[in-house]
Amino acid sequence: MEEKKALVESMINGSEAAFDELYHSYSGKLYRMAYFITGNRSDSEDILQETFVKCYLYKSKLKQTERFEPWLYQILVRTAWRLERKKKGRAEISYEGILENEEDKKSAEHIREDKKTDGPLESVLVAETANEIQAALSNLDIKYRTVILLYYYNELSTREIAHITGAMEGTVKSRLHKARKLLKDLLKADSSEKTEMERGFCHG
Known part of the structure; x- marks a missing residue:
């Protein structure tokens, strides 16, 4: 927990290495969350990338480092919802193969x-x-x-x-x-x- 908090603090202070480590730590879980919401692999990849771009751009707005994970979910969920609003009437969602581990x-x-x-x-x-x-x-x-x-x-x-x-x-x-x-x-x-x-x- 303290190690993760230190990484977040380093990222906020501009460490790209800390950002990369956080990306590798959270990207799998966030991708699956995006996929569960959208049911589309391509959209999920876009949502994941946009989530981390926003994370880096707005990192200074995160005032409580222990709230990093919920903050990431907030970015991801709102990004996914915005995309879904644009894509009403999409094809049926398929979850085949998503339960990979x-x-x-x-x-x-x-x-x-x-x-x-x-x-x-x-x-x-x-x-x-x-x-x-x-x-x-x-x-x-x-x-x-x-x-x-x-x-x-x-x-x-x-x-x-x-x-x-x-x-x-x-x-x-x-x-x-x-x-x-x-x-x-x-x-x-x-x-x-x-x-x-x-x-x-x-x-x-």
């Missing part, structure tokens, strides 16, 4: 377990795979998708998410509540569809 899979499992909310999703999510959860997320509106990802994937509080997204904390809580319900409904519908298909194969 155990850390990503555990993050999806964290959503599935829903430990923070006494399990309102548990009865539906317990049988779902990480890939099915990611596919369901792709059908959520970007603002609902973002709060789910920030809350579970990044384990941020509703207060931190409010700061990142520029919304009131009450709005974040409302979006999170609705997002959970929508996600549960999507997974139920997907499960029912699979059951019907299996029955069709059995009787075909």
